[in-house]
Amino acid sequence: MRIRVNENKEIADMVKEGLEQTGGYCPCRRERTPDTKCMCKEFRDQIADPDFEGFCHCQLYYKEK
Numbered sequence: 001m002r003i004r005v006n007e008n009k010e011i012a013d014m015v016k017e018g019l020e021q022t023g024g025y026c027p028c029r030r031e032r033t034p035d036t037k038c039m040c041k042e043f044r045d046q047i048a049d050p051d052f053e054g055f056c057h058c059q060l061y062y063k064e065k
């Protein structure tokens, strides 16, 4: 299992900028709760799922199996 940052620098920079503006909360979501703090619960659950491979919701990170 490996987690990497999206090689598409344009997307990665855009999401990182969004995270800076929200103070670390997912820029793709409205709610600001511990579950939406990057890395958000959704992605943490996807990391824990042995069958999941793919991008997180914002496409900043990619999980390889």
Ligand code: SF4
Pocket: 015, 025, 026, 027, 028, 036, 037, 038, 039, 040, 041, 043, 056, 057, 058, 059, 060, 061
């Ligand atoms: S979707 Fe990705 S960038 Fe957005 S909070 Fe979750 S892990 Fe971070």
